[in-house]
Amino acid sequence: MMLRSRVHIVIISILLILDCLVQVSSVSPQERSGSSGSTRTEKRVALVVGNAAYTGPAALRNPVNDARDMSQALRSLGFDVLSLTDVDLRSMQRGVREFGDRLKADGVGLFYYAGHGVQVRGANYLIPVDARIGREDEVEDEALDVNRVLKVMADSRSRVSIVVLDACRDNPFVRGFRSTTRGLAVMPAPSGTFIAYATGPGSVAADGTGRNGLFTAELLKAMREPGLTIEVTFKRVVAGVRQRTQERQVPWTLSSLDGDFVFALATGAATRPPVTPKLEVQEELRQQFGSVALSSRLEDVEVWLGDQRIGQTHVGRALLINNVPEGMHRVLAKKDGYRDFTMDITVVARQTVDIDLKLEGLRPPVASLEGTTWGGSDENGDWQITFDSGGRLRYSRALYGASGSGTWRQDGDSISFDISGFSDRRGTIAGTIMTLTATNKSGTNWTEKLTRVK
Numbered sequence: 001m002m003l004r005s006r007v008h009i010v011i012i013s014i015l016l017i018l019d020c021l022v023q024v025s026s027v028s029p030q031e032r033s034g035s036s037g038s039t040r041t042e043k044r045v046a047l048v049v050g051n052a053a054y055t056g057p058a059a060l061r062n063p064v065n066d067a068r069d070m071s072q073a074l075r076s077l078g079f080d081v082l083s084l085t086d087v088d089l090r091s092m093q094r095g096v097r098e099f100g101d102r103l104k105a106d107g108v109g110l111f112y113y114a115g116h117g118v119q120v121r122g123a124n125y126l127i128p129v130d131a132r133i134g135r136e137d138e139v140e141d142e143a144l145d146v147n148r149v150l151k152v153m154a155d156s157r158s159r160v161s162i163v164v165l166d167a168c169r170d171n172p173f174v175r176g177f178r179s180t181t182r183g184l185a186v187m188p189a190p191s192g193t194f195i196a197y198a199t200g201p202g203s204v205a206a207d208g209t210g211r212n213g214l215f216t217a218e219l220l221k222a223m224r225e226p227g228l229t230i231e232v233t234f235k236r237v238v239a240g241v242r243q244r245t246q247e248r249q250v251p252w253t254l255s256s257l258d259g260d261f262v263f264a265l266a267t268g269a270a271t272r273p274p275v276t277p278k279l280e281v282q283e284e285l286r287q288q289f290g291s292v293a294l295s296s297r298l299e300d301v302e303v304w305l306g307d308q309r310i311g312q313t314h315v316g317r318a319l320l321i322n323n324v325p326e327g328m329h330r331v332l333a334k335k336d337g338y339r340d341f342t343m344d345i346t347v348v349a350r351q352t353v354d355i356d357l358k359l360e361g362l363r364p365p366v367a368s369l370e371g372t373t374w375g376g377s378d379e380n381g382d383w384q385i386t387f388d389s390g391g392r393l394r395y396s397r398a399l400y401g402a403s404g405s406g407t408w409r410q411d412g413d414s415i416s417f418d419i420s421g422f423s424d425r426r427g428t429i430a431g432t433i434m435t436l437t438a439t440n441k442s443g444t445n446w447t448e449k450l451t452r453v454k
Contacts, residue, residue, distance in 0.1 A: 042106065042107050042108055042159065043080075043103075043104040043107035043108070044074075044077070044078050044079040044080065044107065044108045044110070045079065045080045045081075045082075045099065045102045045103050045104070045107065045108070045109050045110070046071075046074045046079040046080070046081045046082070046110040046111070046112065047081075047082045047084075047095055047096065047098075047099035047110075047111050047112070047149075048067050048070050048071045048074070048081060048082070048083045048084070048112045048113075049067060049083075049084045049085070049087065049092060049095065049112070049113045049114070049115070049126070050063040050064045050065075050066050050068070050070075050084075050085045050113075050114045050115060051063055051064075051085070051086055051087065051114070051115030051116065051126075051127065051128060051129050052064045052085075052086060052115065052129075053129050053289070053323050054116060054127070054129055054131075054323065055305070055306075055308060055321075055323060055324060055325065056305055056308060056310055056321045056322075056323070056324065057310065057311070057321070058116065058308075059322060059323045060115065060116070062114065062210075062211070062212055062213045062216070063085075063114035063115045063166070063213070064085045064086060065211050065212055066114040066166060066212050066213055066216040067083060067084075067085050067112070067114055068083070068085070069211075069212060069216070069220055070112050070114075070216065070219075070220065071083040073220055073223060073224065074110065074112075076224075077223070077224075077264055079108075079110065080102060082095060082098060082099055082102070086129050087128060087129065088128045088130040089128040089130065089131070089142065089143065089144065091128070092126070092128055092144045093144065096144070096148060096149055096152055097152075099111070099149075099152065100152035100153075100155065100156060103152070103153065103156035103158055104156065104158070105156065105157040105158065106157070106158070106159045107156075107158050107159060107160075108158060108159065108160045108161075108162070108261065109153045109156060109158040109160070109161050109162070110161075110162040110164070111149050111153065111162070111163045111164070112164045112166075113126050113164070113165055113166065113167050114166040114167065114213065114216060115127060115166075115167055116167065117146075117165065117167030117184055118139060118143070118184075119184050119185040120136055120139045120140070122185050123145060123146075123147060124145070124146040124147075124165070124167075124184045124185055124187060125139050125140070125143035125144060125145055125146070126143060126144045126146060126165075126167055127142075127143050128143065128144065131143055132306070132307065134307045134308075146163070146165070146187065147187070149163065150163065150187070150190060150193070153190075153193070154190050154191075158192065159192060159259065160192060160194070160257060160259070160261045161190070161193040161194070162193075162194045162195075162196075162230070162261075163193065163194070163195045163196070164196045164219070165184060165195070165197050165198065166198040166213055166215050166216050167184060167198070184197060184201065185201060186201045186252075186254070187254070188254075189254040189255060189256040190256065191256050191258070192256060192257060192258065193255075193256050193257070194230055194253065194254070194255045194256075194257055194261075195253065195254045196219075196234055196237075196251065196252070196253045197251060197252040197253070198213070198214075198215035198216075198241075198249070198251055199215070199249045199250060199251060199252065200250050200251075200252045201252065214244055214245060214249065215237065215249075215251055218236070218237045218240035218241050218244075219233075219234075219237050221236075221240070222234070222236040222237050222240070223263040223264065224263070226262075226264045226265060226266045227262060227264070227265070227266030228262060228263070228264070229260050229261065229262055230255075230257070230261045230262065230263070231253075231255065233262075233263060234251065234253050237251055238250065238251045238253075288325075288326045288349030288350070289323045289324060289325060289326070289347075289349060289350075290324050290326060290347040290348050290350060290351050290352065290353065291320060291321060291322050291323075291324060291347075291351070291352040291353070292305065292320075292321045292324050292329070292331075292345065292347065292352070292353045292355065293318045293319070293320050293321075293352055293353070293354045293355065294310070294313065294318060294319040294321070294331065294333075294355050294357060295313065295317070295318040295319070295354075295355070295356055295357065296313040296333070296356070296357035296358075296359070297315060297358075298313065298315070298335060298338070298357075298359060299313065299314060299315050300312045300313065300314075300335065301313040301333050301334070301335045301357055301359065302333065302334045302335065303319060303331070303332070303333050303357070304331070304333075305321060305324070305329055305330075305331060306329055306330060313333075313357065318354075320352075324347045325347065326347055326348060326349050327346070327347060328344055328345070328346055328347075329344070329345055329346075329347055330342060330344050330345075331343045331344075331345055331355055331357075333357040333359060335359055337361060338359035338360060338361050338362060339359065339360045339361075339362060340359075341357050341358065341359050341360075343355065366410075366412055366413045366429055368410060369387040369408065369410050369415065369429075370387055370388070370389050371387070371388070371389070372386070372387055372452060372454065373385070373386045373387075373452075373453045373454050374386075374387075374434050374450035374451065374452050374453060375450060375451060375453045376448055376449055376450040378448065381397060381398050382397075382398045383396060383397040383398065384396055384453065385450065387408055391407050391408055391409060392405065392406075392407060393405065393406050393407065393408045393417060393419075395419065404419060404420065406418045406419040406420070413428055413429045413430065414426070414427070414428055414429075415427045415428070415429065415434075417436070419438075424437070424438060424439045425437075425438040426438075432451055432452040433449060433450070433451060433452075434449070434450040434451075434452070435447065435448075435449050435450075436448045436449075436450065
């Protein structure tokens with residue numbers, strides 16, 4: 001009886017050991033190693049911004065499409081996405097603040113921006129659609145400093161912070177700057193941060209002719225490939241952009257990551273149930289836009305709309321400015337030798353305002369009469385008149401030996417003079433010819449043409 005009990009105990013022990021072995025064999029390598037760097041159990045949050053509706057020639061084709069497609073892709077990869085398109089500076093600042101509120105310690109934060117960006121004294125700024133930048137020192141007040149985004153991400157203590165800037169497009173905002181550096185500046189990557197630029201420092205990226213910019217199109221494709229680390233993902237992006245642009249555009253990355261991150265988990269990797277995003281309600285001002293067409297019968301007239309230079313006119317062609325906000329705008333046109341042309345116009349949504357820039361030519365400057373002598377002759381013989389300083393004049397007539405004095409005053413090409421015995425005394429100057437008119441005591445109108453003698 002005792003022997004049978006011992007046999008039962010041995011059998012039960014063997015069964016328990018086998019059960020443990022089966023449970024161990026069912027655990028994946030990632031779970032056995034305790035690695036969580038590539039699972040979606042961590043909190044993933046993204047802020048996506050796309051600005052395209054800039055005024056006039058600064059308008060872009062792709063950024064809104066880029067932002068919408070990037071938002072959709074990130075949501076499919078488990079990100080909680082805050083998406084903003086064609087926003088002003090205040091909306092961008094609020095978006096960054098809400099982004100920081102959603103970030104969690106030991107999670108993943110991603111900031112993506114498509115639109116115009118500039119560098120000023122080594123700092124990078126992202127341009128909202130309402131920016132009015134005429135000179136370099138206005139950028140800090142009119143644009144969003146990328147360092148503000150980096151600080152929000154660092155303060156959240158996220159395990160991984162990713163910044164993607166498709167903002168290296170060439171743009172008209174830098175024309176009034178003292179420096180002429182193009183593209184964006186290199187920023188140091190804080191600990192745990194990965195920064196990607198659409199192209200290298202000081203270079204510009206193509207906006208693209210299709211739905212997306214070249215850089216974003218390649219990123220959307222690479223980030224969906226399962227199992228790729230972020231480093232390998234962007235190597236795919238670099239290769240794709242270089243090939244499509246024939247080496248003219250080379251994306252740039254900086255990294256201080258100390259762990260692994262993948263956008264799309266490998267097949268069979270641990271996943272969490274999809275998160276249903278919460279409803280977001282925000283009030284948005286949807287601005288309406290119209291167009292302005294500017295033409296001139298003169299070549300190379302410099303044109304401004306507000307404080308932004310538009311370009312130069314060419315005879316037989318019109319400068320067409322699209323995406324002009326509704327409301328009042330001032331047109332300014334300049335050309336050497338002509339008076340400045342200004343006009344206040346009213347732009348209406350989905351309509352075009354046609355403006356004919358009619359510049360009035362300036363008369364050539366007329367030199368002062370002071371110190372000059374003019375002579376002429378008529379039926380009464382030769383005579384001369386000299387214009388002295390202090391507004392005094394002297395005249396003489398050879399036939400009668402007559403002479404006298406008076407006063408004179410000049411206004412451009414017009415003069416008035418005062419000689420005893422004459423009234424309504426005035427004259428005009430055209431080159432070296434002076435025409436004088438007056439009325440004598442008897443009421444006879446007198447006209448004399450004089451030529452400059454000295």
